[in-house]
Amino acid sequence: MIGTGVLVRLALRRDRLLLPVWILVIVAIPVAIASAIAELYPDVGQRLALGATMMANPALQALTGPIFDPASVGGLTAWRATTFAAVLAGLMSIMLVTRHTRAEEESGRAELIGAAPVGRYALPAAAVIVTGLANLLAALLLVAGLAGQGLPLAGSIAFAGAVAGMGLVFTGIAAVTAQLTANARTANALAVAVLGLFFLLRSAGDASGAEAVSWLSPLGWAQRIRAFADERWWLLAVFAAVAVLLVAGADLLARRRDIGAGLLAARRGPAAASASLRSPLALAWRLQRGMLFGWAAGFAVVGGVFGALAASVGDIVGDIPQIADMLARIGGAGVLVDTFFATQLGLFALVASGYAVQAASRPRAEETIGRAEPVLAASVPRWRWLAGHVACALAGSALILLIAGLAAGLAHGLRIGEPATQATRIAGAALAQVPAVWVLAGITVLLFGLLPRMTAVAWAFLVAFFLLGQLGELLQIDETIRRFSPFAHVPALPGGTATATPFVWLCLTTGVLIAAGVAGFGHRDLKSD
Amino acid sequence: MSSEFAVLINGLTKRFGHVPALDGLDLDVRTGEVHGFLGPNGAGKTTALRVLLGLLRGDSGHAEILGSDPWRDAVALHRRLAYVPGDVTLWPTLSGGEAIDLLARLRGGIDPRRRATLIDRFDFDPTKKGRAYSKGNRQKVALIAALSADVELLLLDEPTAGLDPLMEAAFRECVAEERAAGRTVLLSSHILTEVEALCDRVTIIRAGRAVETGTLTQLRHLTRTSITAELAELPASLAGRPGVHDLAVNGNQVSFEVDAEHLDGVMRLISQAGLRSLICQPPTLEQLFLRHYQVSAS
Ligand SMILES: Nc1ncnc2c1ncn2[C@@H]1O[C@H](COP(=O)(O)OP(=O)(O)OP(=O)(O)O)[C@@H](O)[C@H]1O
Ligand SMILES: [Mg+2]
Numbered sequence: 113m114i115g116t117g118v119l120v121r122l123a124l125r126r127d128r129l130l131l132p133v134w135i136l137v138i139v140a141i142p143v144a145i146a147s148a149i150a151e152l153y154p155d156v157g158q159r160l161a162l163g164a165t166m167m168a169n170p171a172l173q174a175l176t177g178p179i180f181d182p183a184s185v186g187g188l189t190a191w192r193a194t195t196f197a198a199v200l201a202g203l204m205s206i207m208l209v210t211r212h213t214r215a216e217e218e219s220g221r222a223e224l225i226g227a228a229p230v231g232r233y234a235l236p237a238a239a240v241i242v243t244g245l246a247n248l249l250a251a252l253l254l255v256a257g258l259a260g261q262g263l264p265l266a267g268s269i270a271f272a273g274a275v276a277g278m279g280l281v282f283t284g285i286a287a288v289t290a291q292l293t294a295n296a297r298t299a300n301a302l303a304v305a306v307l308g309l310f311f312l313l314r315s316a317g318d319a320s321g322a323e324a325v326s327w328l329s330p331l332g333w334a335q336r337i338r339a340f341a342d343e344r345w346w347l348l349a350v351f352a353a354v355a356v357l358l359v360a361g362a363d364l365l366a367r368r369r370d371i372g373a374g375l376l377a378a379r380r381g382p383a384a385a386s387a388s389l390r391s392p393l394a395l396a397w398r399l400q401r402g403m404l405f406g407w408a409a410g411f412a413v414v415g416g417v418f419g420a421l422a423a424s425v426g427d428i429v430g431d432i433p434q435i436a437d438m439l440a441r442i443g444g445a446g447v448l449v450d451t452f453f454a455t456q457l458g459l460f461a462l463v464a465s466g467y468a469v470q471a472a473s474r475p476r477a478e479e480t481i482g483r484a485e486p487v488l489a490a491s492v493p494r495w496r497w498l499a500g501h502v503a504c505a506l507a508g509s510a511l512i513l514l515i516a517g518l519a520a521g522l523a524h525g526l527r528i529g530e531p532a533t534q535a536t537r538i539a540g541a542a543l544a545q546v547p548a549v550w551v552l553a554g555i556t557v558l559l560f561g562l563l564p565r566m567t568a569v570a571w572a573f574l575v576a577f578f579l580l581g582q583l584g585e586l587l588q589i590d591e592t593i594r595r596f597s598p599f600a601h602v603p604a605l606p607g608g609t610a611t612a613t614p615f616v617w618l619c620l621t622t623g624v625l626i627a628a629g630v631a632g633f634g635h636r637d638l639k640s641d
Numbered sequence: 642m643s644s645e646f647a648v649l650i651n652g653l654t655k656r657f658g659h660v661p662a663l664d665g666l667d668l669d670v671r672t673g674e675v676h677g678f679l680g681p682n683g684a685g686k687t688t689a690l691r692v693l694l695g696l697l698r699g700d701s702g703h704a705e706i707l708g709s710d711p712w713r714d715a716v717a718l719h720r721r722l723a724y725v726p727g728d729v730t731l732w733p734t735l736s737g738g739e740a741i742d743l744l745a746r747l748r749g750g751i752d753p754r755r756r757a758t759l760i761d762r763f764d765f766d767p768t769k770k771g772r773a774y775s776k777g778n779r780q781k782v783a784l785i786a787a788l789s790a791d792v793e794l795l796l797l798d799e800p801t802a803g804l805d806p807l808m809e810a811a812f813r814e815c816v817a818e819e820r821a822a823g824r825t826v827l828l829s830s831h832i833l834t835e836v837e838a839l840c841d842r843v844t845i846i847r848a849g850r851a852v853e854t855g856t857l858t859q860l861r862h863l864t865r866t867s868i869t870a871e872l873a874e875l876p877a878s879l880a881g882r883p884g885v886h887d888l889a890v891n892g893n894q895v896s897f898e899v900d901a902e903h904l905d906g907v908m909r910l911i912s913q914a915g916l917r918s919l920i921c922q923p924p925t926l927e928q929l930f931l932r933h934y935q936v937s938a939s
Contacts, residue, residue: 294772295733381736383767389739390746399732482730486783489694489726490747491719638696 115230119238123212127242134204135250138275141200141579142193143257148587149192150185150261159183166191170425171452174319174418175459175582177326177335186263186340190271192586197271198334199311201250201279205243206303209286212239215296233366236290240283240359247279267340270348274334277351281330282307284358291365294373297477301403305410308463312414319452320424330354392492396500399478400471404508407467408515411460415516418456419523419538425452450607453520453538460516461545461599462578464509465552469570471505472556476567482640494634498557502626505553510546517542541605547618548598552577554625561632564639644708647672647794647825648693653702654849655688662688664849665702670827670842672793675820677840678829681934685849686829687727690798693827694724707794720749723787727798727829729779731771737782738767744786755789762811776803788815795819795826801835813838833927845933852933857926864924865898868907873915882907893917 124131153159163182166172176195181187213236216222222235231237254272259265282303289302310329317326326332330351337347388394425448475498478484487497517539525534556570563569577597584594594600598621601614648670655663663685670676678686691697693706695715704711709718731740738760745751760767765781774782780803787795801809809832816839819826830836836843837857844854853860865886871894879895880888884903889896899907901924911919 379770380768381739381770383736383738385735385739385742385746389743392747395743399734402734482726482728483732485691485696485726486724486729486744486786487747488696488715489719489724490744491716491749492747493716637698638691 115225115228115234116237116241119225119230119234120241123238123242127208127211131208131246134200134207135246135253137575138197138200138204138250139253139257141583142189142197142254142271142275143261144587145193145196145583146185146189146258146261146263149188152586152588153185153188156183159185159188163188169451170319170448171455174315174421174452175455177314177318177332180335180338181341184340185261186258186267186271189258189263190267190335190339190341194271194274194335194339195311195331196582197254197275198278198331199307201247201275202282202307203304204250205247205279205282206286206300206307208243208246209239209283210290210296210300210303212242213287214290214293214299218294218296233363236287236362236366240287243283243286244280247276247283250279251276264340266343270337270343270345271339273348274337274339274351277348277355278330278334280355281351281358284355284362287359287362288365291362291369297403301406305406308410308414312417316417316421319418320421391500392487392497393500393503395487396474396504400474400501400504400508403470404467404504404511407464407508407512411464411512411516412519415460415519416523419520419525420527422449422452422520422524423527425449447607449524451604453524453541453606454604454608456520457513457517457538457542457545457605458581458599458602460513460542461549461602462574462581464513464516464545465549465574465577467512468505468509468549468553469556469574471508472502472553473560473567473570474504475501476560476564479564479638480640484638485640488638495630498560498630498633502553502557502630505556506550509549509553510543513542513546513549514539537606544605544610544615545599545602547615547622548602550622551598551618551625554622554629557629558625558632559629561629561634561636564636644672646670646705647707648676648827649703649705650689650693651703653689653692653704654700655685655692655697656700661849663692663699663702666846666849667851668844668846668854670825672825673820673823674841675816675826675828675839677836677843678827678846679831679836679843679930680846684846686846687798688849689846690724690796690827690829693796694719721792722794722796723748723790723792724796725780725783725787725798725800727802729783731774731779731782733771736768736770737765737774737778740771740782741767741786741789744783745790748790748792750791751789752791756785759785759789759815762815763808777805777808780804781808784812784815788819793824795824795828797826797828797830799829799831801830801832809835833930837926845930847933853929860926860929861924862901864926864929865900866904866924867896867898867922867928868911869894869896869920870911871917871919872911873917876910876914879907879910882910 153162160182163179167179167182176192179187179191216225216235225235226232251272254275255265255268258268258271285306286299286303290299292302293299310331314326314329314332314335317323317332327336333347333350337344389398475484484497488494518535520542521535521538522531524538525531528534552570552574555573556567559570560567577599580589580594580597581599598618601618603610603614646669648668650666650668653663653666654661666685666689668689680686688697692699692704693711695711695718698712707718707721711718731737735743741756742751745756763781763785765778765785780800784800787797801812804812813835816826816828828836828840840857842854842856843860844851846852853863873893875890875895879885879897884900885907886898
């Protein structure tokens with residue numbers, strides 16, 4: 113396709129900062145995990161003990177998947193790092209593809225390019241090539257990094273292949289979602305939802321022992337490639353085939369639509385606004401509600417599935433006699449179910465923080481694209497305009513966590529015959545996560561007010577807190593550093609004991625961050641770049 | 642005092658990083674007039690309007706609008722003025738009609754009859770969603786929202802860019818009505834016929850500074866008459882004479898431009914040089930604008 117080469121170079125030029133950071137993170141996490149495991153668990157006995165404890169905890173298996181070889185450093189690395197690296201590779205691919213296809217069309221830049229002598233499908237082709245190259249580069253660096261840690265070469269290649277395979281599959285998925293809707297944000301959200309669904313399938317399969325369910329998900333394949341534990345090389349071909357099929361599908365879709373258009377035709381709207389659309393809050397709600405409904409539906413489904421699984425968690429472990437003894441000593445299977453819920457709700461809280469950051473970043477998008485200007489040129493104080501979006505972020509994140517908690521508690525309660533009790537209990541535990549999630553919204557608002565061009569850095573905070581929480585203990589990161597994460601202050605609920613103090617502090621922190629952000633926004637220029 | 646001027650700007654500066662966008666701008670708009678705001682691309686028109694709206698904060702100098710400080714009193718001021726941005730972006734999920742209502746309500750209310758009249762006059766379909774509108778139709782959303790508001794001052798940033806000639810005519814009618822109703826209009830524009838047709842006074846800015854300001858009649862005085870003449874002999878004193886510009890000699894034929902104030906003397910000179918034919922083109926504002934614009938390019 114004529115012009116693809118130029119467009120590839122343009123994309124590389126635009127992403128010369130973003131791309132290396134993504135690749136670095138994808139490579140650094142598995143390498144850091146490998147080196148930590150080698151250092152902390154130097155002999156086989158220690159590793160087998162670690163493996164046994166971990167396999168006894170289905171909540172953790174829901175998060176990480178099974179261990180195929182607890183005896184080797186490589187086996188433990190693959191167990192602990194595959195999901196992280198594969199999910200990150202998927203996210204990077206989604207972001208890159210959307211950024212260079214649908215976002216370009218939406219901004220009108222694609223029209224400029226389309227008028228130049230380049231092939232009609234040069235833009236999506238360039239996006240797929242750039243994303244594919246990024247995944248391949250990440251894979252090469254992963255092989256070098258892991259083999260450099262002294263791990264077997266074959267296993268390193270299988271591990272890197274699985275990560276890049278996930279990236280390529282999501283290159284295809286994002287190429288498809290970019291064709292479906294006229295809006296880049298929706299295209300991203302659809303692809304991320306697919307990623308979430310695959311995570312859920314694998315996690316449900318692994319926690320409940322239903323292998324077949326895990327096999328439905330590319331994340332399941334990534335683990336079942338069995339890096340460092342008698343590799344299944346043919347899975348690499350499966351990744352490649354699925355990626356190629358998806359890209360071909362995207363190409364078919366692209367041929368059936370006009371530039372700038374989605375596959376679904378735009379509908380008409382009312383000729384006049386309803387009486388309720390009269391305040392900045394009403395506008396923010398109108399702009400954000402679609403996204404919130406999507407998240408709420410997703411959280412309800414995911415919460416319900418995990419809730420339905422919870423009771424089996426005790427069963428699986430109960431079958432193993434030594435563990436059953438240990439369980440009886442620490443308080444029975446109920447403790448295990450509580451631990452399972454506490455772990456899952458911690459994960460829900462991290463994902464809900466993604467919503468909070470997305471919703472609290474909306475004012476920046478409105479400012480950049482020029483839609484803040486007419487609203488602020490009407491008689492709207494800046495703080496009220498911002499407050500509308502902040503309210504959506506705060507209330508929305510609380511709402512989706514509540515829904516997840518209710519759904520999980522209800523599903524679990526129906527199984528064990530006490531729906532009302534469990535629904536309130538788990539919903540309460542879910543709400544305990546809310547103040548920590550709000551801190552992320554606060555950080556976003558602070559950045560927007562004081563350093564608007566850096567608003568997206570809020571995502572880096574989220575990733576950092578995620579890593580501190582999930583890997584802090586394994587990597588033995590200093591306690592004082594780990595306490596920077598707001599999630600480190602949330603008590604383990606249900607089951608644990610809670611005092612008001614951490615909640616008060618988290619809410620105060622959020623309040624100060626938001627107040628500073630709002631004040632900063634009130635004192636700065638409106639910046640459209 | 643504040644009732645005499647709707648907008649008063651003195652020595653306003655604003656820089657973006659190292660780029661000065663406004664460099665000591667002076668501008669005064671009298672209450673009740675339609676004031677044209679002209680200047681080449683990047684001269685600082687939009688920046689000045691954004692400062693007047695309190696969206697940007699001036700670095701130094703004085704800016705006052707309807708008697709108040711545009712940054713400090715922004716919210717109260719915005720109830721008394723309406724703004725049409727040069728580049729209108731709409732919300733993809735809102736229909737045009739919803740956007741009009743929303744913007745008007747945020748300012749304090751809308752006159753439903755005036756809204757209906759304007760939608761009719763601009764031949765606007767309010768039921769489409771944001772993305773489905775063409776550039777001109779997006780512009781109409783901002784125009785209808787602004788013109789249907791009961792305000793004292795209209796700030797219009799290239800409001801007709803993208804409108805077809807029929808709509809442009811409708812717009813001119815509307816502005817004439819606004820003036821008749823006693824409203825003040827500050828109109829930034831690149832369309833000279835529009836400025837000539839609508840504006841009482843004009844300010845031309847270049848590189849963030851006002852280079853010319855006055856009524857159209859005053860400005861016409863600054864323009865030059867272009868003359869082409871065939872003479873029996875060439876008067877030696879024509880070249881280098883004050884007020885004569887761009888002199889070109891081709892055999893017996895001369896052509897040049899002359900400032901209004903020197904016209905009398907130059908005509909006397911050439912009429913004594915054996916005048917055989919004479920083409921005399923009246924001054925146009927366009928020439929004046931072009932002259933000011935071109936200096937900035939060089
Ligand atoms: N946000 C910004 N950041 C940096 N520079 C800016 C910014 N906004 C405007 N400028 C610069 O300020 C100067 C004045 O720009 P402005 O938009 O006010 O010009 P204008 O007179 O409205 O031009 P046009 O006729 O093209 O609309 C230009 O040099 C422009 O590049
Ligand atoms: Mg402008």
